[in-house]
Amino acid sequence: MIxxxxxxxxxxxxxxxxxxxxxxxxxxxFESNVSLFKLLSTIRTRRVGMGxxxxxGQEESFDWSSNKPNTQREGPLNxxxxxxxxxxxxxxxxxxxxxxxGVNGMVLGDLPVEGGLSRLLSFKGRTSPSSSNDGSVEMFIxxxxxxxxxxxxxxxxxxxxxxxxxxxxxxxxxxxxxxxxIMDHRPDVSWPAxxxxxxxxxxxxPAQYNLNRPGTTWLLPVGDVGVEWFNQLLxxxxxxxxxxxxxxxxxxxxxxxxxxxxxxxxxxPIPAFDELALMLHAGQVGAIVQNIRLASExxxxxxxxxxxxxxxxxxxxxxxxxxxxxxxxxxxxGTLNPATTTTxxxxxxxxxxxxxxxxxxxxxxxxxxxxxxxxxxxxAVYNADKDGNDGGSMPYQKDVMESILETPRTYVSDWVLEAxxxxxEYIVNKYGCAPAFINPVRAKISVQVHHxxxxxxxxxxVQNNGLPYGITETIQNxxxxxx
Numbered sequence: 055m056i057x058x059x060x061x062x063x064x065x066x067x068x069x070x071x072x073x074x075x076x077x078x079x080x081x082x083x084f085e086s087n088v089s090l091f092k093l094l095s096t097i098r099t100r101r102v103g104m105g106x107x108x109x110x111g112q113e114e115s116f117d118w119s120s121n122k123p124n125t126q127r128e129g130p131l132n133x134x135x136x137x138x139x140x141x142x143x144x145x146x147x148x149x150x151x152x153x154x155x156g157v158n159g160m161v162l163g164d165l166p167v168e169g170g171l172s173r174l175l176s177f178k179g180r181t182s183p184s185s186s187n188d189g190s191v192e193m194f195i196x197x198x199x200x201x202x203x204x205x206x207x208x209x210x211x212x213x214x215x216x217x218x219x220x221x222x223x224x225x226x227x228x229x230x231x232x233x234x235x236i237m238d239h240r241p242d243v244s245w246p247a248x249x250x251x252x253x254x255x256x257x258x259x260p261a262q263y264n265l266n267r268p269g270t271t272w273l274l275p276v277g278d279v280g281v282e283w284f285n286q287l288l289x290x291x292x293x294x295x296x297x298x299x300x301x302x303x304x305x306x307x308x309x310x311x312x313x314x315x316x317x318x319x320x321x322x323p324i325p326a327f328d329e330l331a332l333m334l335h336a337g338q339v340g341a342i343v344q345n346i347r348l349a350s351e352x353x354x355x356x357x358x359x360x361x362x363x364x365x366x367x368x369x370x371x372x373x374x375x376x377x378x379x380x381x382x383x384x385x386x387x388g389t390l391n392p393a394t395t396t397t398x399x400x401x402x403x404x405x406x407x408x409x410x411x412x413x414x415x416x417x418x419x420x421x422x423x424x425x426x427x428x429x430x431x432x433x434a435v436y437n438a439d440k441d442g443n444d445g446g447s448m449p450y451q452k453d454v455m456e457s458i459l460e461t462p463r464t465y466v467s468d469w470v471l472e473a474x475x476x477x478x479e480y481i482v483n484k485y486g487c488a489p490a491f492i493n494p495v496r497a498k499i500s501v502q503v504h505h506x507x508x509x510x511x512x513x514x515x516v517q518n519n520g521l522p523y524g525i526t527e528t529i530q531n532x533x534x535x536x537x
Contacts, residue, residue: 070537073226076145079536080222083149083353088528093351098524100356102511103504105139106264108132118240118266126263131514135507139269141198142503143536146353147271148229150503151204153349154273154342155193156181156228159214163449167461173289175281175428177449178211182341185334186289188428190281191342192405194236194379194497196272201236201379203404204229213449234404236379240266243368244376259362270504273346274368275339276379278400280408280494283331284425287477290327291470292463295319298327298477300484308480309473318473324481325393328491339499346501354532356506361499366396368497381495384411390486397487398495409494410482418478418488426466505532 071079102108111128115121142150161179165171175188184190193204206228208215215224243258243266258265266272290296291312298307299321312318343359350357370378384397391397400407406414408421415421448455458464481488506529511522521530528535 071143071145073223076143076148076226077222079143079145080149080225081219082535084216084222086352088352090348093348096526097347097351099358100506100511100524100529101264101358102133102135102507103139103264103267103270103356104135104137104507105267105269106133106135106504106507106510108134108264108510110134115245116240116266116268118242119245120242122245124245124263133510133513136509137505137507139267140505140537141269142271142355142505144229145226146355146536147195147197148225149353150271150273150346150349151193151195151229152206152225153181153345154275155189155191155204155206156225157206157208157211157215160211160449161187167458167463170289170293171458172292172429172464172466173285175285175425178208182338182345184338185282186285188281188285190279191275191277191335191338193342194274194276195233196240196266196274197270198240198268200238201241202233203236204233206232236401236404241368241379242377243363258364258367259360261360262363265360265363265502267504270502272500272502274497274500275342276369276405276495276497277335277339278405278407278494279331279335279492279496280421280489281425281428282334283328283489283492283494284408284421284474284478285428286327286331286334287474288422288426288466288470290322291318291473292467296322297473298322298324298481300480301325308476308478312469312473317469325491328489331489332492332496335496336499339496343499343501346503350501350503351526352528353536354506354526354528354530355503356529357501357503359499359501365497366398366493369398369495371396371398384409384487386486390484391490392485393491395491395493398493400495405495407494410478410488418475418482421488422471422474422478426471 107114108131109126109129110132111125112134113123113125115123157178158181159179161177163171163174163177165174173186175186180189195202195204215221295318297309297313297318299305300307301323304321306313306321307324309318347357347359367376368378369381371383379401381401382399384399386397398407399409399412402413406412408415408425410418410421415424450458478488481490508522508525511525515523
């Protein structure tokens with residue numbers, strides 16, 4: 055018996071549900087009584103979805119891979135799904151992306167003014183945390199309809215965006231109205247032709263055979279590591295007393311005149327600083343990925359985290375191999391690129407990375423001042439009406455807000471801006487760009503979500519209480535509940 059079997063006569067599930075039905079499903083997801091701890095007890099990586107093949111030895115090709123044939127060698131887990139691929143519904147995807155990076159209200163801003171409040175870049179809260187609430191990681195949605203960027207917007211955040219049943223429609227509206235269409239087909243991320251020889255070289259990694267397959271939703275967090283880097287530079291100079299140091303000479307990286315007590319006091323090698331920015335990015339992505347996995351578990355969907363692929367290839371660094379998402383890259387060679395890293399400049403006009411040089415930030419001062427000003431352009435507390443708290447624009451009481459606005463340390467010091475610009479100019483002159491030792495854009499960790507093909511688990515896994523091991527009642531009943 056195949057549990058959770060769908061009606062294969064209706065594969066276009068994105069358009070098969072009415073608004074009322076979609077909102078009812080969102081309501082059900084919010085008001086179910088399954089606890090977080092129950093979800094943690096059953097959460098598993100279920101890699102086999104409807105329409106998948108596992109080491110079948112059968113050749114396949116898809117339009118998105120430029121029709122390149124690919125064959126996974128036959129092995130002991132030989133399996134070809136008998137199920138027709140079934141796309142996630144609009145309600146399912148809306149819930150997943152909201153759980154990943156959705157708007158959920160206003161952050162508390164409970165940072166000391168004398169300890170970094172000026173580097174809190176936004177007061178718009180998200181379901182996942184980020185360094186200085188910079189929101190530098192955004193979600194690309196890849197499905198059978200193409201590729202879209204999810205960018206939910208709120209003109210004036212409330213303290214809690216989803217607080218009662220009347221708010222459930224917001225999740226559907228953000229998904230419908232606040233996504234930017236990037237392409238109308240799945241991205242070409244390369245399947246290799248099987249060459250003559252003993253190995254098939256696959257830049258996407260051996261585990262990626264079922265990635266980007268029809269019927270699946272590939273949720274790809276793409277991070278602007280540059281904004282993390284520049285904001286951390288300003289924070290370090292303003293509050294920590296650390297300055298960037300040339301790893302070859304152990305001398306200050308262009309900021310000598312500010313090295314004195316009370317200003318810049320301790321050197322920090324540039325490569326180690328770059329790694330710190332990458333770690334901040336990775337922490338944000340980790341939270342996003344876990345949110346997707348938990349949401350999928352609650353809904354009875356399969357979700358598998360993956361990261362063994364070449365993310366620069368996915369972004370578009372090697373168009374001669376695979377077109378990817380079409381991001382632009384800066385060419386650096388020889389001594390200008392000591393880490394031999396690709397240098398992504400972003401997706402022009404849609405997701406421009408904060409890096410120098412680029413079309414949006416040709417000079418060091420352009421990027422430094424842009425990031426320094428994000429707090430005053432994005433954080434409601436800084437541009438709110440001083441005459442009073444209107445109940446929906448700031449987390450602070452009126453007198454507290456006025457005191458914050460009148461405190462000089464609420465804003466980036468002029469000397470910090472000057473020192474940061476000189477540092478960035480030094481790095482660009484020596485290495486060709488800033489950041490220099492890391493790729494300014496990363497998309498290394500992602501999650502693919504699908505409807506589980508229970509048949510695979512029935513065939514190969516041991517039984518547990520009448521079900522294949524790892525198949526929960528939520529998965530068993532998914533189609534009855536959601537479709």
